Amino acid sequence: MKKTIQMEELVCPMCAQKIETALRKAPGVISATVLYNASKAKVEFDETQTSLEELMRVITALGYEIVR
Secondary structure: OEEEEEEOOOOOHHHHHHHHHHHHHOOOEEEEEEEOOOOEEEEEEOOOOOOHHHHHHHHHHOOOOEOO
16 A cells, blocks of 8 residues: 655654654555655555554654644
8 A cells, every 4th residue: 555644844854764764664664755845755555564543653753743
């Protein structure tokens, strides 16, 4: 499954890299790309191993806000 997660504005490219690294390490994630300028994470994951909600928790655990 492919999903895009919209976040509050990211303040620096290192923020995007931090989120991307954490998402890629999450169980079930096939690929993750964070677009700094758009404050979006594009994630492909195996929905039998994780959920969109769990991936959003990975982001919020790092201190970033999700736009719903």
